[in-house]
Amino acid sequence: MTFELLEKLENKINQAVETIALLQMEIEELKEDKANLAGKTEQLQSDxxxxxxxxxxxxxxxxxxxxxxxxxxxNA
Structure with missing residues (x-):
């Protein structure tokens, strides 16, 4: 029974690690989008x-x- 619990815990930890990695990638994409939008906003403000x-x-x-x-x- 203890072995099964450890396996479940390991699976949950692996899922959490994968979720964290995906969220970090999403955060990086959002940061890039934010930077691009800031540049566009600056250009539009200048225009x-x-x-x-x-x-x-x-x-x-x-x-x-x-x-x-x-x-x-x-005068006319």
Missing amino acids: NDRLNAEHQQWQERLSALVGKIEQAEE
């Missing part, structure tokens, strides 16, 4: 900042043009 700056420039140009049109209409 967003650039596009916002361009948008602001266009807004300023349009405001200037509208101002010139209004001034021309007043």
